[in-house]
Amino acid sequence: MPNKIIIAIDGYSSCGKSTLAKALATKLSYVFIDTGAMYRAIALYFLRNGIDFENEIEINNALQNIKLNFVYNQATLKSDMVLNGENVEAEIREMRVSEKVSEVATIGAVRDFAVAQQQVMGESKGIVMDGRDIGTVVFPTAELKIFVTADPAIRVERRFLELQATNPTIRKQEIEENLQHRDLMDTTRERSPLKQAADAIVLDNSQMTREEQFNLALSWALAKIG
Ligand code: DC
Numbered sequence: 001m002p003n004k005i006i007i008a009i010d011g012y013s014s015c016g017k018s019t020l021a022k023a024l025a026t027k028l029s030y031v032f033i034d035t036g037a038m039y040r041a042i043a044l045y046f047l048r049n050g051i052d053f054e055n056e057i058e059i060n061n062a063l064q065n066i067k068l069n070f071v072y073n074q075a076t077l078k079s080d081m082v083l084n085g086e087n088v089e090a091e092i093r094e095m096r097v098s099e100k101v102s103e104v105a106t107i108g109a110v111r112d113f114a115v116a117q118q119q120v121m122g123e124s125k126g127i128v129m130d131g132r133d134i135g136t137v138v139f140p141t142a143e144l145k146i147f148v149t150a151d152p153a154i155r156v157e158r159r160f161l162e163l164q165a166t167n168p169t170i171r172k173q174e175i176e177e178n179l180q181h182r183d184l185m186d187t188t189r190e191r192s193p194l195k196q197a198a199d200a201i202v203l204d205n206s207q208m209t210r211e212e213q214f215n216l217a218l219s220w221a222l223a224k225i226g
Contacts, residue, residue: 003225004030004126006141008134010194011148013182014159016205016213020148021130022078023214024221028128033121035131035138036101037081038068038114040092043104045083047096053103063113093163095170098178102185105132111191132186135197144224145200146217154206155179 007030009021018034025032042063046053051062070079071087080089091097104110111133118138121127129138135145150158156176163170186194196202201220205213 004124005143005221005224006122006125006139007128007221008139008142008145008197008200009128009130009148010132010135010145010196010200011130012150012155012194013179013186014155014162015148015150016158016210017130017148019210020146020203020205020213020217021128023210024217025128026077027214027218028126028221028225031121031127032079033070033118033127033129034079034081035114035118035129035134037070037089037092038117039105039110040097040101041068041081041083041088042066042110042114043101044088044092044097046104047100053107056109059107059109063109066113068117090166093166095163095167095174095178098182102182106185106189106191108191115192132194133192135200136195137192140197144221145197146220147196147200147202149202149204149206151206152176152179 007024009017011017018036021034022032024030045066046062049062051058067084069082071082073080073089080087081092082088115138118129122129122139131138135142135147156172156179159175159179160170160172163175203213203217
Protein backbone atom coordinates (compact mmCIF):
# COMPACT_ATOMS: atom_id res chain seq x y z
CA MET A 1 0.00 0.00 0.00
CA PRO A 2 1.69 3.22 -1.09
CA ASN A 3 0.07 5.73 1.30
CA LYS A 4 1.43 4.70 4.68
CA ILE A 5 -0.05 6.31 7.74
CA ILE A 6 0.47 6.35 11.51
CA ILE A 7 -2.29 4.75 13.58
CA ALA A 8 -2.29 5.83 17.24
CA ILE A 9 -4.33 3.72 19.67
CA ASP A 10 -4.76 4.99 23.22
CA GLY A 11 -6.94 3.99 26.13
CA TYR A 12 -7.15 2.53 29.62
CA SER A 13 -5.36 -0.64 30.75
CA SER A 14 -6.85 -3.94 29.60
CA CYS A 15 -9.19 -2.48 27.01
CA GLY A 16 -7.93 -4.68 24.21
CA LYS A 17 -5.75 -1.99 22.61
CA SER A 18 -2.82 -4.28 21.89
CA THR A 19 -5.02 -7.01 20.43
CA LEU A 20 -6.58 -4.49 18.07
CA ALA A 21 -3.27 -2.81 17.22
CA LYS A 22 -1.62 -6.13 16.45
CA ALA A 23 -4.49 -7.29 14.22
CA LEU A 24 -4.50 -4.02 12.28
CA ALA A 25 -0.73 -4.09 11.83
CA THR A 26 -0.84 -7.69 10.57
CA LYS A 27 -3.63 -6.91 8.10
CA LEU A 28 -1.94 -3.77 6.76
CA SER A 29 1.62 -5.20 6.91
CA TYR A 30 2.51 -2.39 9.30
CA VAL A 31 4.87 -2.43 12.27
CA PHE A 32 3.14 -2.90 15.64
CA ILE A 33 4.60 -1.30 18.75
CA ASP A 34 3.21 -1.95 22.23
CA THR A 35 4.60 1.03 24.14
CA GLY A 36 3.27 -0.31 27.45
CA ALA A 37 5.81 -3.14 27.08
CA MET A 38 8.60 -0.54 26.94
CA TYR A 39 7.47 1.07 30.23
CA ARG A 40 7.11 -2.41 31.73
CA ALA A 41 10.66 -3.37 30.71
CA ILE A 42 12.03 -0.15 32.25
CA ALA A 43 10.06 -0.87 35.45
CA LEU A 44 11.47 -4.41 35.50
CA TYR A 45 15.03 -3.08 35.18
CA PHE A 46 14.38 -0.61 38.03
CA LEU A 47 12.95 -3.38 40.25
CA ARG A 48 15.78 -5.79 39.53
CA ASN A 49 18.40 -3.15 40.26
CA GLY A 50 16.71 -1.58 43.26
CA ILE A 51 16.47 1.85 41.66
CA ASP A 52 14.96 4.51 43.93
CA PHE A 53 12.06 6.03 41.96
CA GLU A 54 12.64 9.37 43.69
CA ASN A 55 16.37 9.61 42.92
CA GLU A 56 16.96 11.45 39.63
CA ILE A 57 20.65 10.58 39.43
CA GLU A 58 20.01 6.86 39.93
CA ILE A 59 17.23 7.00 37.35
CA ASN A 60 19.32 8.79 34.73
CA ASN A 61 22.23 6.39 35.25
CA ALA A 62 19.91 3.41 34.97
CA LEU A 63 18.35 4.70 31.74
CA GLN A 64 21.80 4.93 30.17
CA ASN A 65 22.19 1.21 30.79
CA ILE A 66 18.87 0.20 29.27
CA LYS A 67 18.59 -0.98 25.69
CA LEU A 68 15.12 -1.85 24.46
CA ASN A 69 14.14 -3.63 21.30
CA PHE A 70 11.49 -5.97 19.97
CA VAL A 71 12.00 -9.40 18.42
CA TYR A 72 9.38 -11.24 16.39
CA ASN A 73 8.15 -14.47 18.01
CA GLN A 74 7.17 -17.09 15.39
CA ALA A 75 5.14 -19.06 17.95
CA THR A 76 2.87 -16.25 19.14
CA LEU A 77 3.06 -14.25 15.90
CA LYS A 78 3.80 -11.08 17.86
CA SER A 79 6.83 -9.12 18.95
CA ASP A 80 8.43 -9.87 22.30
CA MET A 81 10.07 -7.22 24.46
CA VAL A 82 13.84 -7.53 24.74
CA LEU A 83 15.70 -5.78 27.58
CA ASN A 84 19.48 -5.64 27.18
CA GLY A 85 19.46 -8.72 24.98
CA GLU A 86 17.16 -10.77 27.25
CA ASN A 87 13.63 -11.72 26.22
CA VAL A 88 11.50 -10.42 29.11
CA GLU A 89 8.08 -10.72 27.47
CA ALA A 90 6.68 -13.09 30.12
CA GLU A 91 8.27 -11.41 33.12
CA ILE A 92 7.01 -7.91 32.29
CA ARG A 93 3.39 -9.17 32.45
CA GLU A 94 3.80 -10.41 36.04
CA MET A 95 1.87 -8.71 38.83
CA ARG A 96 5.00 -7.34 40.54
CA VAL A 97 5.73 -5.31 37.40
CA SER A 98 2.07 -4.31 36.89
CA GLU A 99 2.04 -2.98 40.45
CA LYS A 100 4.95 -0.58 39.83
CA VAL A 101 4.81 0.29 36.14
CA SER A 102 2.37 3.21 36.40
CA GLU A 103 4.60 4.82 39.01
CA VAL A 104 7.65 4.40 36.79
CA ALA A 105 5.68 5.84 33.85
CA THR A 106 5.08 9.09 35.78
CA ILE A 107 8.84 9.85 35.82
CA GLY A 108 9.70 12.61 33.31
CA ALA A 109 13.12 11.18 32.38
CA VAL A 110 11.56 7.78 31.73
CA ARG A 111 8.93 9.30 29.45
CA ASP A 112 11.53 11.34 27.52
CA PHE A 113 13.60 8.18 27.07
CA ALA A 114 10.67 6.09 25.79
CA VAL A 115 8.99 8.77 23.66
CA ALA A 116 12.22 9.63 21.80
CA GLN A 117 12.59 5.98 20.74
CA GLN A 118 8.92 5.69 19.78
CA GLN A 119 9.14 8.77 17.56
CA VAL A 120 12.13 7.31 15.69
CA MET A 121 10.17 4.06 15.15
CA GLY A 122 7.41 6.04 13.42
CA GLU A 123 9.65 8.11 11.15
CA SER A 124 8.83 6.11 8.03
CA LYS A 125 5.15 5.67 9.01
CA GLY A 126 3.37 2.36 8.35
CA ILE A 127 3.08 1.83 12.10
CA VAL A 128 0.36 1.00 14.62
CA MET A 129 1.35 2.10 18.11
CA ASP A 130 -0.67 1.60 21.25
CA GLY A 131 -0.30 3.28 24.63
CA ARG A 132 -1.64 6.20 26.64
CA ASP A 133 -0.11 9.29 25.00
CA ILE A 134 0.41 8.23 21.41
CA GLY A 135 -2.22 10.51 19.83
CA THR A 136 -1.52 13.38 22.21
CA VAL A 137 2.28 13.44 22.63
CA VAL A 138 4.18 10.84 20.61
CA PHE A 139 2.41 11.41 17.27
CA PRO A 140 0.07 14.41 17.62
CA THR A 141 -0.25 14.52 13.81
CA ALA A 142 -1.09 10.81 13.38
CA GLU A 143 -3.53 10.35 10.51
CA LEU A 144 -5.78 8.02 12.55
CA LYS A 145 -6.26 8.20 16.31
CA ILE A 146 -8.45 5.71 18.13
CA PHE A 147 -9.36 6.03 21.82
CA VAL A 148 -10.45 2.63 23.13
CA THR A 149 -12.73 2.28 26.13
CA ALA A 150 -14.62 -0.58 27.78
CA ASP A 151 -16.77 -1.07 30.85
CA PRO A 152 -14.50 -1.50 33.95
CA ALA A 153 -16.13 -4.81 35.00
CA ILE A 154 -15.57 -6.20 31.52
CA ARG A 155 -11.92 -5.11 31.59
CA VAL A 156 -11.42 -6.93 34.91
CA GLU A 157 -13.02 -10.09 33.53
CA ARG A 158 -10.87 -10.05 30.38
CA ARG A 159 -7.66 -9.48 32.36
CA PHE A 160 -8.64 -12.24 34.79
CA LEU A 161 -9.07 -14.79 32.00
CA GLU A 162 -5.77 -13.73 30.44
CA LEU A 163 -3.74 -13.91 33.67
CA GLN A 164 -5.38 -17.10 34.92
CA ALA A 165 -3.68 -19.05 32.16
CA THR A 166 -0.26 -18.44 33.71
CA ASN A 167 -1.29 -17.75 37.32
CA PRO A 168 -4.17 -20.02 38.47
CA THR A 169 -4.25 -18.51 41.99
CA ILE A 170 -4.81 -14.93 40.83
CA ARG A 171 -7.88 -13.26 42.39
CA LYS A 172 -10.29 -10.95 40.59
CA GLN A 173 -10.15 -8.43 43.40
CA GLU A 174 -6.39 -8.12 43.02
CA ILE A 175 -6.84 -7.35 39.32
CA GLU A 176 -9.65 -4.88 39.97
CA GLU A 177 -7.54 -2.97 42.50
CA ASN A 178 -4.55 -2.93 40.16
CA LEU A 179 -6.62 -1.60 37.23
CA GLN A 180 -8.19 1.10 39.41
CA HIS A 181 -4.77 2.12 40.70
CA ARG A 182 -3.29 2.27 37.18
CA ASP A 183 -6.28 4.22 35.79
CA LEU A 184 -5.84 6.78 38.54
CA MET A 185 -2.08 7.09 38.08
CA ASP A 186 -2.33 7.19 34.26
CA THR A 187 -5.03 9.86 34.14
CA THR A 188 -3.80 12.13 36.93
CA ARG A 189 -0.03 12.22 36.37
CA GLU A 190 1.51 15.57 35.55
CA ARG A 191 3.44 14.48 32.45
CA SER A 192 1.32 13.46 29.44
CA PRO A 193 -1.63 11.95 31.29
CA LEU A 194 -3.96 9.56 29.52
CA LYS A 195 -6.59 11.61 27.73
CA GLN A 196 -8.50 11.47 24.52
CA ALA A 197 -6.97 13.57 21.73
CA ALA A 198 -9.47 16.11 20.38
CA ASP A 199 -9.37 14.44 16.96
CA ALA A 200 -9.53 10.82 18.20
CA ILE A 201 -12.42 8.50 17.39
CA VAL A 202 -13.82 6.75 20.48
CA LEU A 203 -14.23 3.00 20.24
CA ASP A 204 -16.20 1.49 23.15
CA ASN A 205 -15.74 -2.25 22.71
CA SER A 206 -17.69 -3.39 25.81
CA GLN A 207 -20.32 -5.13 23.70
CA MET A 208 -18.21 -5.94 20.66
CA THR A 209 -16.44 -9.11 19.64
CA ARG A 210 -12.78 -8.81 18.68
CA GLU A 211 -13.80 -9.28 15.07
CA GLU A 212 -16.40 -6.50 15.16
CA GLN A 213 -13.90 -4.15 16.75
CA PHE A 214 -11.28 -5.07 14.19
CA ASN A 215 -13.61 -4.59 11.20
CA LEU A 216 -14.70 -1.18 12.42
CA ALA A 217 -11.15 0.05 13.04
CA LEU A 218 -9.96 -1.40 9.74
CA SER A 219 -12.67 0.51 7.88
CA TRP A 220 -11.44 3.74 9.50
CA ALA A 221 -7.85 2.92 8.58
CA LEU A 222 -8.66 2.08 4.98
CA ALA A 223 -10.65 5.32 4.63
CA LYS A 224 -7.56 7.27 5.76
CA ILE A 225 -5.13 5.29 3.62
CA GLY A 226 -7.36 5.91 0.60
O1 DC B 1 -0.50 -0.99 28.19
P1 DC B 1 0.06 -1.53 29.49
O2 DC B 1 -0.99 -1.84 30.51
O3 DC B 1 0.99 -2.69 29.28
O4 DC B 1 0.95 -0.31 30.08
C1 DC B 1 1.67 -0.44 31.26
C2 DC B 1 1.76 0.91 31.95
O5 DC B 1 2.62 1.78 31.21
C3 DC B 1 0.46 1.65 32.14
O6 DC B 1 -0.03 1.51 33.46
C4 DC B 1 0.77 3.09 31.87
C5 DC B 1 2.10 3.09 31.19
N1 DC B 1 2.09 3.60 29.81
C6 DC B 1 2.25 4.94 29.61
O7 DC B 1 2.32 5.69 30.58
N2 DC B 1 2.33 5.45 28.35
C7 DC B 1 2.24 4.62 27.29
N3 DC B 1 2.35 5.14 26.06
C8 DC B 1 2.06 3.24 27.48
C9 DC B 1 1.96 2.74 28.76
